[in-house]
């Protein structure tokens with residue numbers, strides 16, 4: 457991955473990119489694209505964008521006290537497999553830690569390819585997450601957010 461890629465908190469200008477990539481990447485989840493557009497404006501949700509001249513991917517993180525969740529992470533189709541998704545999730549974890557969260561959960565559709573991605577990032581199965589609007593079964597994944605030791 458080019459080292460010049462920046463991960464930053466999304467400003468207003470990133471709204472269209474997030475809505476469009478969300479609608480494409482989660483097309484199989486029914487109306488989740490619209491959900492992502494509304495999450496963008498939620499007061500307890502931060503959206504991080506990976507950018508190199510143009511936006512390439514995003515990750516949303518919601519923080520509520522000690523608990524954080526990742527409603528969505530997506531990388532543009534031509535940019536996958538380059539480490540961008542990992543960098544986005546690690547930045548989201550750092551943000552959640554900074555805001556006081558100690559536990560992180562997310563839902564992933566049964567049989568989704570992204571399950572391997574989240575396993576590589578240290579997430580483990582954590583029970584049932586019900587069903588998406590399209591009827592697909594979802595699993596809950598979890599990882600803790602350890603407090604960083606200062607030497």
Ligand SMILES: CC(C)(COP(=O)(O)OP(=O)(O)OC[C@H]1O[C@@H](n2cnc3c(N)ncnc32)[C@H](O)[C@@H]1OP(=O)(O)O)[C@@H](O)C(=O)NCCC(=O)NCCS
Nearest residue numbers: 481529530531536537538539540541542569570572573576
């Ligand atoms: C899931 C997604 C965000 C991964 O982003 P990415 O930039 O391709 O992932 P990375 O290149 O950072 O991969 C990070 C690690 O996950 C692993 N990984 C990525 N995709 C994987 C897959 N489908 N199966 C198994 N492992 C996978 C990589 O091998 C890598 O492992 P390593 O760091 O130990 O070498 C991207 O594929 C995507 O946007 N998918 C569509 C949207 C989606 O399904 N989002 C997740 C549900 S919210």
